[in-house]
Amino acid sequence: MGMNSRSVSIFGLGYVGSVTAACLAHKGHRVIGVDVNPDKVEMLEAGRSPVIEAQLDELVAESHQAGRLRATTDTSAALAQSDVSFACVGTPSHRNGKIDVTQIEHVCREIGRGLAAKNSYHTIVLRSTVLPGTTQSVVVPALESSSQKRAGVDFAVCYNPEFMREGTAVADFFEPPYTILGAEAPQQLVPLREVYGWVPGQVFETSLAVAEMAKYVSNAFHALKVSFANEVGTLAKQLGVDTEAVIRIFTSDTRLNISRAYLSPGFAFGGSCLPKDLRALEFRANELDLRLPLLKAILPSNAEHVERAVETILHSSKKKIGLLGLSFKAGTDDLRESPQVLLTKRLIGEGCHVRIWDPCVSLGHLIGSNRQFIDQVIPHIGSLLWTSLEEVVGAAEVVVIGTKSVDRAELAALLRPEQIVIDLVHLEKAARPEGMTSYQGLCW
């Protein structure tokens, strides 16, 4: 047994609880499992796993024999014999999709009653999947009211999401992609750091809400990937194209495809390729009578994001708007399907006075389909474009940053304290001008 072995209680012996219990016991911690279901407790007490999962029977038997894994239905006894408690109870859906947190409320009230009878410091760790804010708004009040003690003072509350997949849960537990430890103050995480002293991979210490949200974002992305692959495969098959070959090539690109690229919240996509190519795929799918709702949802989602920017700007109740950047990305004068152009059109329609600065865009130089596009969407674009940043920022009540190629110092020197700055493109913190009194990111 290692120096940092802990006494741990696990509330809820379903998949997550049973795997957590057996794996932590295997790592040398003394573990006591608790469940309201006496059959599960009895099984664990007899050295058998309460759930069917690869490798779990062996692990349970081994730790049970070594005397490091026990179970009880007695909450107070479990609390008295441990200093860290994991809550792994279920969070099922109501019929309308709303998450049901009653099991969490119940288990926290029971843990709280046990805490009332305890003199030493205790750490409570929620593992169930819950929406951001739940640990603070459900777990903390339930524990405080039934223990008559204070979170952060008399006991610690942490959130530690589980990333195991059923079928490979034990292997996933020992080699997680990362470990996320959430708390309102880092010192509350000290016992949890010791529990996870053995863990490979990155360990992130963060707030409760970030830890809670990271779990949902991961699951939503995994689901998105499955559906994306299935829709792409469906289309390929119907077109007589070898799906496997396409996916093999597609996934081999770890620069743009399987990477952080395009995964930074910012403004809508645009330009002459992505919208056009999505429309072409959708048209072909329609011809083949294929329903591909995910691919079909991408352009509406993108349009909604432009609308979100419009609403954010209108919400300021100001009419004089200075837009920095008109082309769809920095360093180009391509205006075709630029969301900044669509934004401008919407703002003009709402009665705003828009001045635009974009050093790459000079009307005299625009030719061909690029010129045609802008002439169609905003025929009087010439009267909105200004060559001097000063004249655009100077006249604006709201400065909208729509390009990454704006000089930080130059902009900082022009901004006035009463101006509202709305960033569409997610400038890195180091690239943001200093001295902004009101800065808003579009979705960060």
Ligand SMILES: NC(=O)c1ccc[n+]([C@@H]2O[C@H](COP(=O)([O-])OP(=O)(O)OC[C@H]3O[C@@H](n4cnc5c(N)ncnc54)[C@H](O)[C@@H]3O)[C@@H](O)[C@H]2O)c1
């Ligand atoms: N199953 C997975 O692969 C997985 C993976 C990651 C996260 N999660 C999340 O983890 C949570 C638990 O999932 P699960 O699949 O283990 O659930 P589960 O329904 O299999 O197990 C929950 C257990 O908690 C017990 N329980 C309920 N109230 C209790 C109380 N007051 N005291 C003691 N025990 C109590 C139940 O009897 C049951 O045995 C959920 O929020 C789930 O979304 C699950």
